[in-house]
Amino acid sequence: MDDLQLQIENIKNKFVENWPKIINVDEGWYQLVVDCDKELMQIDPDYKIYQIKEKFGTLRYYYKMPQPYNEEVYLKMTSIVRKYENLSACTCEATGLPGLLMKSSKTAHYKTLNPQWTASSEIYKNYKIIKNKN
Numbered sequence: 001m002d003d004l005q006l007q008i009e010n011i012k013n014k015f016v017e018n019w020p021k022i023i024n025v026d027e028g029w030y031q032l033v034v035d036c037d038k039e040l041m042q043i044d045p046d047y048k049i050y051q052i053k054e055k056f057g058t059l060r061y062y063y064k065m066p067q068p069y070n071e072e073v074y075l076k077m078t079s080i081v082r083k084y085e086n087l088s089a090c091t092c093e094a095t096g097l098p099g100l101l102m103k104s105s106k107t108a109h110y111k112t113l114n115p116q117w118t119a120s121s122e123i124y125k126n127y128k129i130i131k132n133k134n
Contacts, residue, residue: 007034016048016064024053028096029088036061036084043076057101057110059088088112094124102127 001009008030012021014037023033033052040047040063050062061081065074092099092114099112105126118124 004030004034011037011049014047014049016050019050025059026054026093028091028093029054029059031096032059032084032088032091033061036080039080040077043073043080047077054093054111057089057112059085061085092117094121100129103130
């Protein structure tokens with residue numbers, strides 16, 4: 001297990017009790033998840049996670065707010081999460097290389113992938129670019 005995978009495993013310890021400890025993204029987004037966690041910990045070292053996953057081709061990072069509610073903390077944490085969700089929209093989920101939003105012609109599933117890598121991938125070869133950022 002490399003250092004990045006170890007960091008991902010450690011993040012799983014931050015999940016809310018009785019929630020599945022699953023980070024449902026491919027390895028290309030692991031660094032985004034780790035960096036997001038580090039920034040959130042600077043604001044609230046004891047924050048908890050509900051879910052980390054891919055949805056419609058971008059990262060979703062759901063966390064539990066510290067109690068009592070503090071609007072300043074909420075805005076800071078939300079800003080950090082949005083930053084990494086936006087970065088995921090241009091980062092290949094599989095490789096971490098620059099990526100574009102793509103859609104599977106077989107399943108209609110969306111993923112952000114690197115087009116050059118995708119063309120040579122057996123798993124993702126049926127994904128086609130649907131949004132090109134020019």
